[in-house]
Amino acid sequence: MSEEPQKIVALVDGSAYSASVCDHAAWLSGRTGAPVELIHVLGRREAPERPDLSGAIALGARTALLEELAELDARRAKLAGQRGRAILEDARAILDKAGVAQITTRLRHGDLIEALAEVEADARMIMIGKRGEAADFAMGHLGSNLERVLRASHRPVFVASRAFRPISRMLVAWDGGASAVKAVDHIARSPLFQGLETHVVTVGSATPEALEGLAHAKASLQAAGIMAETAVLPGQPETALGKLVDEAAFDMLVMGAYGHSRIRSLIIGSTTTAMIRSCKVPVVLMR
Structure with missing residues (x-):
């Protein structure tokens, strides 16, 4: 019997590789019986940050502008959260369809590596796509998050290809x-x-x-x-x-x-x- 921790941690970001990450996670789960935890991390720029306007009270029109910018940031953060939840729901649907019995989802704010550090102690495998949303497909660049995960993770990392195919x-x-x-x-x-x-x-x-x-x-x-x-x-x-x-x-x-x-x-x-x-x-x- 394996003494590995049980959880498969699948990082999804809504890129073209996210569906493949889920398909491969379902394959791993099917072979090992391991539960899958889906994680989407909202970057710090997507978190609401209301600026301190106390020092700008006398700025007149600029005060109104700063308040409007703060409201815009809050709306952007709200939309990012809604999008993150939608990404996790779509990912869960793929795993459900594939017959994965135990699925959990987690929406995190902050840094991907900090989020990974919190969960990897209980993980047998970290799964991530070769490229993320911002990667340059034409140049064949690796996603920046992938390189950071490879450096930081103490668990095996499964780098998913663009599309799933049966593995034998x-x-x-x-x-x-x-x-x-x-x-x-x-x-x-x-x-x-x-x-x-x-x-x-x-x-x-x-x-x-x-x-x-x-x-x-x-x-x-x-x-x-x-x-x-x-x-x-x-x-x-x-x-x-x-x-x-x-x-x-x-x-x-x-x-x-x-x-x-x-x-x-x-x-x-x-x-x-x-x-x-x-x-x-x-x-x-x-x-």
């Missing part, structure tokens, strides 16, 4: 680093990954160290009842992994958030960022 084949990127070891351990312990066709690959040269690492990963998964194929791919991770995902029709990529050799500080690795940006399938990241 999983590619696990292995580089021998602590994040990769943790990813394999998590896969072995979680019911989410049971029954998926699993391939573990490392990119680079077939050194004794690389082969030993792959053998260790395979043995760990096999002990959990997961039969995995292993391979060494030539080239650079940024291109080789993405090419393999496309050519071999993998449905999901699992990898460590931090690389073994390149990353020594608490920043998301360049390989990780490149893979999320280029992959057309969901990416699960482990710290």
Whole structure:
């Protein structure tokens, strides 16, 4: 049995990716029996902020203008709250239709990372879309909130692709680093990954160290009842992994958030960022 916390936390913002986040959350819930908590965070700019006009009493027309601006801010905040509740209702409807039994919703004001810190202790997975409302689709930029979540979260992060498709084949990127070891351990312990066709690959040269690492990963998964194929791919991770995902029709990529050799500080690795940006399938990241 898994000892993971039970809740799946799905972050929804009304972007094109929100429906996909919900579809993937329903899939995760169906495989694990976990409840889903839907969270929409209203940014500080969307919260009502009535300015202090006490020092402007003698400003005449400007006082009236400031009051009008304050009323406008209040109306904007009210509309943002109504929109947030509508986003959560739409998300709940998707989960209801998919048969998710336990659903909760939470509308929060303030900072996304602060909201995440409050709930992630009870979460087995954090789910977020690759891009949010403000992301530049044409440039392939990652959403700014996604990058912040990846840096801040201590739980596995499931980065949803643009649209859901059934998941049966999983590619696990292995580089021998602590994040990769943790990813394999998590896969072995979680019911989410049971029954998926699993391939573990490392990119680079077939050194004794690389082969030993792959053998260790395979043995760990096999002990959990997961039969995995292993391979060494030539080239650079940024291109080789993405090419393999496309050519071999993998449905999901699992990898460590931090690389073994390149990353020594608490920043998301360049390989990780490149893979999320280029992959057309969901990416699960482990710290």
